[in-house]
Amino acid sequence: xxxxxxxxxRAGARGGGAGGVKVLTVLGVLALWQLLSSTGALAADVIPxxxxxxxxxxxxxxxxxxxxxxxxxxxxxALGLLVSICLAVPVGLLLGASELAYRSCRFTIDFLxxxxxxxxxxxxLLLYGATTQMKLVLVVLGAVxxxxxxxxxxxxxxxxxxxxxxxxxxxxxxxxxxxVVLPSAAPFVFTGVRIAxxxxxxxxxxxEVIGGAPGLxxxxxxxxxxxxxxxxxxxxxxxxxxxxxxxxxxARVERRVLSWHVSQRPSRG
Amino acid sequence: MSESIxxxxxxxxxxxxxxxxxxxxxxxxxxxxxxGTRAVLDEVDxxxxxxxxxxxxxxxxxxxxxxxxxxAGLVTPSAGCVVLDxxxxxxxxxxxxxVFQDYSRSLMPWMSVRHNVELPLRGRRVGKRERRERSLAAxxxxxxxxxxxxxxxxxxxGMQQRVAIARALAYRPEALLMDEPFASVDAQTRADLExxxxxxxxxxxxxxxxxxxxxxxxxxLGDVVLVLGGSPTRxxxxxxxxxxxxxxxxxxxxxxxxxxIRSHVLAKIRGHRGGAE
Amino acid sequence: MARVAATFAWLTGRxxxxxxxxxxxxxxxxAGWWVASSGSASLYFVGLDSILGALRDxxxxxxxxxxxxxxxxNLAEGFLLAAFIGVVLGTVLGLVxxxxxxxxxxxxxxxxxxxxxxxxxxxxIFGIGSEMKVSLIAYGSVWPILLNTIDGVxxxxxxxxxVLRSYRVPAxxxxxxVVLPSAAPRIMVGLxxxxxxxITIIVFSEMIGSTDGIGYAILQAQRNFEIPQMWAGMLALGxxxxxxxxxFRGVEQLVLRRHxxxxxxxxx
Numbered sequence: 044x045x046x047x048x049x050x051x052x053r054a055g056a057r058g059g060g061a062g063g064v065k066v067l068t069v070l071g072v073l074a075l076w077q078l079l080s081s082t083g084a085l086a087a088d089v090i091p092x093x094x095x096x097x098x099x100x101x102x103x104x105x106x107x108x109x110x111x112x113x114x115x116x117x118x119x120x121a122l123g124l125l126v127s128i129c130l131a132v133p134v135g136l137l138l139g140a141s142e143l144a145y146r147s148c149r150f151t152i153d154f155l156x157x158x159x160x161x162x163x164x165x166x167x168l169l170l171y172g173a174t175t176q177m178k179l180v181l182v183v184l185g186a187v188x189x190x191x192x193x194x195x196x197x198x199x200x201x202x203x204x205x206x207x208x209x210x211x212x213x214x215x216x217x218x219x220x221x222x223v224v225l226p227s228a229a230p231f232v233f234t235g236v237r238i239a240x241x242x243x244x245x246x247x248x249x250x251e252v253i254g255g256a257p258g259l260x261x262x263x264x265x266x267x268x269x270x271x272x273x274x275x276x277x278x279x280x281x282x283x284x285x286x287x288x289x290x291x292x293x294a295r296v297e298r299r300v301l302s303w304h305v306s307q308r309p310s311r312g
Numbered sequence: 313m314s315e316s317i318x319x320x321x322x323x324x325x326x327x328x329x330x331x332x333x334x335x336x337x338x339x340x341x342x343x344x345x346x347x348g349t350r351a352v353l354d355e356v357d358x359x360x361x362x363x364x365x366x367x368x369x370x371x372x373x374x375x376x377x378x379x380x381x382x383x384a385g386l387v388t389p390s391a392g393c394v395v396l397d398x399x400x401x402x403x404x405x406x407x408x409x410x411v412f413q414d415y416s417r418s419l420m421p422w423m424s425v426r427h428n429v430e431l432p433l434r435g436r437r438v439g440k441r442e443r444r445e446r447s448l449a450a451x452x453x454x455x456x457x458x459x460x461x462x463x464x465x466x467x468x469x470g471m472q473q474r475v476a477i478a479r480a481l482a483y484r485p486e487a488l489l490m491d492e493p494f495a496s497v498d499a500q501t502r503a504d505l506e507x508x509x510x511x512x513x514x515x516x517x518x519x520x521x522x523x524x525x526x527x528x529x530x531x532x533l534g535d536v537v538l539v540l541g542g543s544p545t546r547x548x549x550x551x552x553x554x555x556x557x558x559x560x561x562x563x564x565x566x567x568x569x570x571x572x573i574r575s576h577v578l579a580k581i582r583g584h585r586g587g588a589e
Numbered sequence: 590m591a592r593v594a595a596t597f598a599w600l601t602g603r604x605x606x607x608x609x610x611x612x613x614x615x616x617x618x619x620a621g622w623w624v625a626s627s628g629s630a631s632l633y634f635v636g637l638d639s640i641l642g643a644l645r646d647x648x649x650x651x652x653x654x655x656x657x658x659x660x661x662x663n664l665a666e667g668f669l670l671a672a673f674i675g676v677v678l679g680t681v682l683g684l685v686x687x688x689x690x691x692x693x694x695x696x697x698x699x700x701x702x703x704x705x706x707x708x709x710x711x712x713x714i715f716g717i718g719s720e721m722k723v724s725l726i727a728y729g730s731v732w733p734i735l736l737n738t739i740d741g742v743x744x745x746x747x748x749x750x751x752v753l754r755s756y757r758v759p760a761x762x763x764x765x766x767v768v769l770p771s772a773a774p775r776i777m778v779g780l781x782x783x784x785x786x787x788i789t790i791i792v793f794s795e796m797i798g799s800t801d802g803i804g805y806a807i808l809q810a811q812r813n814f815e816i817p818q819m820w821a822g823m824l825a826l827g828x829x830x831x832x833x834x835x836x837f838r839g840v841e842q843l844v845l846r847r848h849x850x851x852x853x854x855x856x857x
Contacts, residue, residue, distance in 0.1 A: 286701030
């Protein structure tokens with residue numbers, strides 16, 4: 044399952060001149076935006092001009108509070124993601140291996156994962172207050188589900204012919220798991236990691252915006268109440284860049300680890 | 313041309329007495345379906361002699377693959393049994409190696425060709441050095457020397473199937489079972505792979521049971537051709553092929569005996585289809 | 590006659606066992622929750638019975654409708670808006686490749702904005718009210734639909750397209766008759782993902798700057814220390830989300846039924 048975004052990027056990157064076109068398009072859109080703002084077609088107190096956002100962004104990046112807030116957000120994100128992976132992936136792999144376990148758990152997991160983790164913010168606030176701990180709990184509660192499901196699914200999807208081959212050569216359990224099951228499931232687990240990473244970021248910032256826990260989201264809420272609109276936009280843009288960076292890094296890692304997989308191979312004509 | 317079902321083969325009386333490696337004894341297989349059971353195989357009996365290539369041919373859906381899987385121990389027969397070297401088969405036995413039709417799914421894409429060939433040897437606890445020697449020798453035997461460090465998806469279909477064959481060879485089984493192994497490659501590659509099997513048989517004296525739907529292939533490769541048919545499937549005919557071990561795609565296929573056996577098999581299969589309609 | 594009976598027994602026997610396997614764990618967990626929480630003196634983890642009571646009082650019937658319907662209405666509006674924009678824009682960007690490629694960095698950037706981060710902006714632009722929620726939902730949900738549509742449209746069997754072009758079938762017929770139906774499964778995947786996102790967005794958009802809705806109700810309960818009501822809200826949300834997902838899956842089955850039949854190879 045390739046991320047459509049990655050597909051977009053790869054397709055776009057294939058053409059040599061396509062990179063130039065993209066830059067031009069971005070510049071063109073920014074210029075149009077600037078024009079609309081300058082002529083007053085876009086009310087400045089609703090959507091500021093790119094220039095105003097740029098200025099604010101420079102100011103924001105220059106101050107220490109931003110980097111502190113960023114650090115706090117990243118910390119909750121990374122820690123929450125790590126804990127989620129360590130919890131959900133082994134459990135998911137084990138559950139997926141047993142047909143009985145898979146079918147027993149399916150309903151429960153299906154139900155629990157449709158509860159938007161945001162709904163747990165009030166509960167988390169009650170239990171932990173507006174703290175980093177609260178963010179962690181929320182992130183883990185939300186991010187385990189895609190990891191769990193993808194891991195279970197990955198084990199379930201091991202190719203039948205591959206399994207039969209392993210069986211026909213009488214490979215023992217350890218060999219089968221290490222050389223057939225786990226590599227087969229790896230692409231799915233990785234997709235789970237990517238989904239969980241995005242969800243973890245969403246939850247961290249969500250906990251900060253709604254719950255008031257310290258971090259980027261809290262800075263955004265502050266900017267909004269202070270009616271510092273360019274700053275608000277600058278912070279939102281920064282969070283988007285953060286999201287893009289995370290996705291890019293993960294895609295890189297995936298390309299390295301899963302270099303053998305169909306999705307990563309150079310396509311043949 | 314005798315149509316006996318249970319006589320052990322005596323193709324070349326000048327050789328030493330036949331030694332049965334693999335035998336199917338009254339193998340029957342039924343599957344439960346809504347409303348009862350469906351019988352796929354019914355009392356299949358035959359024997360394969362060491363050093364022999366036995367080809368199994370029959371119309372599509374005749375249960376050829378089911379029979380092969382029973383022999384491989386991947387499926388348990390509903391009745392009867394498969395005997396390997398005197399021991400009944402209950403689950404994949406140590407003395408057999410299987411080459412599947414779908415090579416792209418049978419090879420592990422995350423491992424190099426050499427590691428793929430060595431994988432079953434790990435299961436047998438063969439030491440690292442010997443694993444390497446055996447895999448390199450097997451790869452050389454199938455004509456893939458120097459390709460050990462490539463990945464399966466970097467090879468063509470025919471080469472991938474050679475890797476699967478090398479994997480089976482390195483395993484040193486009593487017998488090699490092949491399930492329509494050349495059905496997924498083009499005609500030219502198929503001819504090359506067929507000749508490869510003949511060469512391997514001479515060089516390594518292996519016993520092969522090969523299931524195919526291609527009548528020409530069955531007669532070209534086989535020392536004995538087992539024609540399956542009927543519903544449920546039985547061994548319709550058992551035809552010894554007296555063409556000798558030294559065969560050639562052009563010469564052999566023009567020989568009268570080849571043509572005769574071929575049309576006999578074709579008639580048997582056709583006759584069956586005619587009867588079923 | 591005997592065969593009919595045998596078939597029936599086989600089917601229902603199988604069926605019953607199948608259902609039992611899927612349900613024993615949830616039932617056990619539920620019962621366990623009940624037992625574990627019944628004697629609870631904890632402030633936050635109250636007895637399941639009081640939660641279920643609050644559920645009945647506040648979330649079913651009239652009171653429930655007052656909480657749930659506004660949310661559902663906004664959800665539907667936002668989701669349908671996102672679906673429309675996503676499919677149309679996705680088809681255009683997918684088919685006109687140079688355009689799709691040129692715009693891709695912008696799309697990548699815009700979709701990476703965490704939905705929650707848009708809440709302050711949404712409040713700024715639209716203030717409190719349905720408009721804000723619908724817009725937020727539409728913005729957040731459109732990306733999976735857009736990207737999956739692009740993906741689906743681009744992976745239409747090239748051979749089919751060549752056949753159509755060689756018969757000079759006009760573009761709109763090509764798109765409506767072949768491209769979209771081919772891309773349908775992929776689009777469905779996008780819609781399904783978007784549904785979850787839309788549910789998430791409606792909930793948190795109601796937690797700030799709102800006077801009704803599910804999210805509002807849950808947060809209010811927490812602020813007023815009405816703990817059973819809070820839990821009841823979360824439970825209700827889970828059920829609603831689950832039902833929406835099942836409903837969607839039903840729609841998906843219907844839409845893709847022909848697609849599935851088309852794609853199974855005969856006599857394998």
